[in-house]
Amino acid sequence: MSDSARSGEPWADFGRGLRSWRRRSGLTQSQLGVIVGYHHSQISRLEAGLREPSPGLVHQLDTALGTAGELTALAAAPRGPVREVRRIPAEPGLFSVPPGETAEDARADWDGMPWPAALPAEGLVCPLHGSAGCATPDPEAAPALLAGLTAPSPRFDELTAAEPEVLHALAAFLACVIRGSLHLTALDGTATTERLLRGVVRWADAVHAAGRPPYGQLRIAAQYAQVAGRLRMRRGQSSVGMAWFGHGLRWADAVHDVPARATLLSDICALVRLDDDAGSTLGYAEAIGAVDTRRRWITTLSHLYQARGHALRHDASECRRHISAARRVFARLGRDDGLEAPWLTGAEGEMRVESAIGGALRDLAAATGDRTTARRAIEAVARSRAQLSPLMRDTHLLLTLRLADGWACAGAPEAAVALAAPVLREAAATDELLVRAELDGLHARLARDWAGVPEVADYRSRLLDLGVRSAVRGLPEFASRAWGVRTR
Incomplete structure (x- = not known):
């Protein structure tokens, strides 16, 4: 026997x-x-x-x-009466993508963006080997490796024969997109990202049809979908962004990619919160925590988003409880957490955590009128802003506007205007959803609570000269609502 x-x-x-x-x-x-x-x-x-x-x-x-x-x-090998080995389910739509075609990027050569010599890079792990540490192809060889994905008639057998090298090149290229487009806002990689993503999904379909689970293909597809969704958010296109997040979540679930599921849910939660929908925000925030209760970085994210959801509900005690829990768990992040979520460790992690805490406290102060809470929000956002690289322009705009709004909530409209005025033109010109949400909220608060203050009146004139529009709620010119005037 x-x-x-x-x-x-x-x-x-x-x-x-x-x-x-x-x-x-x-x-x-x-x-x-x-x-x-x-x-x-x-x-x-x-x-x-x-x-x-x-x-x-x-x-x-x-x-x-x-x-x-x-x-x-x-x-x-044959064994006793057990069920068959589980395959990736070929559910309807698994290998579909949101409709639409993408044009060429204005700049696609990515000169100046450092090509990572190895993975992980920019928070991306290898889709085949995780955080083991994989060398990436030479950047000069990468275009030839990736060209097969976007060819009119792809040769999927050739792609599969070079599968590790192709997947490593895809991850390295996506790291360049993250750094150039999302962190530094120096480039717009939307078209290239989506074009490669569509090719990866077609490749996954071909691999699955050949009888092999497309694990690596769907895992990299989930990573590309998350970046594509964030790039669409930068363009103010929340619906397309949500579509990519939804597809990415399906691909992450198909291959049991826990980190991708948690971060995609956090992006969805951020979009839902822009609609001031407390119930949905809390639902998604709790879903983040349910992904894996043993990973502390996931628990930290869940507490941060639950804090923001309870702030929308004006529930001060629950908001503060989740803030305390987030800080406590964040302080205990370990090596494994750092491997899976390096962006939530060190100075960058502190920047993200304090930014979210400041946002929750600001929302709570705005709802309750509690100026002590507003001052705590100011302290948290100031700590976050102090950790920020000056090259991260969108994040700099977001935190500057959030800090200004904190001062408005604290009863210091002059300080709010002094902070916001230098970045007003740049903030008004962006389509980035999160930045425009901060701009929208700040202007509404100044108009409602401090319209008679001379500095605010001068700020109003600048605002009208710029013809600021609300990109968050699809309204016509913002000034017609915020300041009660008719504009052209």
């Missing part, structure tokens, strides 16, 4: 093989879990034969441990 039969666990042979290869590679369960994107407890259950591995995970483990396909063979 085999050991597997004696153990009573149909996956015991696979588990023993996995344990043997992991130890041979000198990895702990936690280290292997980080590489393949699973918690160490799941690796432990696999090694104990208590869990059926998905084909995508088996492929990852084979690749990460260099088994030459031995784990795949063990997973495919």
